[in-house]
Amino acid sequence: MDGGIDDALALVLGLRSPEIEVIGITSVSGNVPVRQATVNALRVVELVGRPEVWVAKGAARPLARDPIRAYEFHGRDGLGDSHLPMPQQDPFSKTALKAMNETLSSAKRREVTIICTGPLTNLASLLTHFPESKNRIEEIIVMGGAYGITQYGVGNETPVAEFNIYSDPEAAKLVFGAKVPLKTVGLDVTTIPQLELERSDYARIRKEKGKFAAFAARTLKKNMRLHGRFTLHDPMAVASAIWPALYEFSSYRVCVESRGEYTTGMTIADRRSWLSEDKLSGDPVMVCSHVGARFKRLFLERVTAA
Ligand code: BDR
Numbered sequence: 217m218d219g220g221i222d223d224a225l226a227l228v229l230g231l232r233s234p235e236i237e238v239i240g241i242t243s244v245s246g247n248v249p250v251r252q253a254t255v256n257a258l259r260v261v262e263l264v265g266r267p268e269v270w271v272a273k274g275a276a277r278p279l280a281r282d283p284i285r286a287y288e289f290h291g292r293d294g295l296g297d298s299h300l301p302m303p304q305q306d307p308f309s310k311t312a313l314k315a316m317n318e319t320l321s322s323a324k325r326r327e328v329t330i331i332c333t334g335p336l337t338n339l340a341s342l343l344t345h346f347p348e349s350k351n352r353i354e355e356i357i358v359m360g361g362a363y364g365i366t367q368y369g370v371g372n373e374t375p376v377a378e379f380n381i382y383s384d385p386e387a388a389k390l391v392f393g394a395k396v397p398l399k400t401v402g403l404d405v406t407t408i409p410q411l412e413l414e415r416s417d418y419a420r421i422r423k424e425k426g427k428f429a430a431f432a433a434r435t436l437k438k439n440m441r442l443h444g445r446f447t448l449h450d451p452m453a454v455a456s457a458i459w460p461a462l463y464e465f466s467s468y469r470v471c472v473e474s475r476g477e478y479t480t481g482m483t484i485a486d487r488r489s490w491l492s493e494d495k496l497s498g499d500p501v502m503v504c505s506h507v508g509a510r511f512k513r514l515f516l517e518r519v520t521a522a
Pocket residue numbers: 220221222223247286333334359372378379380449450
């Protein structure tokens with residue numbers, strides 16, 4: 217995760233959901249520098265009171281280019297300039313790469329799901345340096361991409377590219393081509409207006425008692441004041457592992473553009489339904505095409521309950 221507001225809310229959701237077991241978290245350069253992303257993950261782990269969940273510091277920069285940041289949206293601290301106290305807990309003593317590799321080495325075949333809510337740099341490094349770890353992964357779930365399969369599937373960082381993929385397209389290319397089962401939850405669904413937080417949702421959060429609602433209210437405050445709405449990109453990706461019945465995925469072949477003049481970071485789904493499978497371009501990906509409207513209520517209940 218890359219330390220943004222929706223990363224933090226996604227982590228609160230994951231850590232408070234008995235349907236999944238969170239083993240560890242890796243931070244990565246993205247919305248904010250990796251050091252800040254690590255601090256923000258530790259803040260959430262402390263908030264939820266789960267000191268056994270390790271937070272390992274990951275890559276400080278993308279594989280082959282300079283990092284881009286999202287300070288304007290997530291604030292200088294990544295958490296909406298909420299100026300929360302610094303965490304007491306230290307990051308894990310091992311690097312993200314080592315921590316992930318060791319966890320997977322001691323796992324059974326196809327036992328672990330990896331959910332990525334930031335640029336794919338850490339995961340790409342793992343798959344390159346420890347290719348044998350692949351068979352321990354059940355599936356990879358990526359918040360990322362814009363596939364043009366709903367009317368909302370256009371870019372946010374550029375006209376055609378989504379932030380996480382655009383940040384490190386070389387890493388995304390590697391992960392998409394790794395031949396590990398891959399699901400993506402992209403802008404096609406995360407930006408469906410009915411699934412975004414609105415002022416009325418924010419008012420509800422503010423009325424709720426307890427430290428979790430207070431955390432959400434504080435980190436969302438600036439964005440709600442400025443924009444009146446907030447998109448739940450990363451929580452929607454995590455929730456696909458918690459409430460899979462709410463999700464529909466369609467199978468596409470997808471290419472990641474890494475050398476375009478205008479299209480770097482674009483995730484190109486081959487939508488030519490008239491072609492046979494062997495004539496399509498790209499790697500097989502399950503792309504999220506629908507999320508049930510119940511997602512927002514379930515998310516709010518789980519994340520803000522005292
Ligand atoms: C993604 O970009 C980041 O700003 C968010 O945290 C999310 O992971 C959405 O494009």
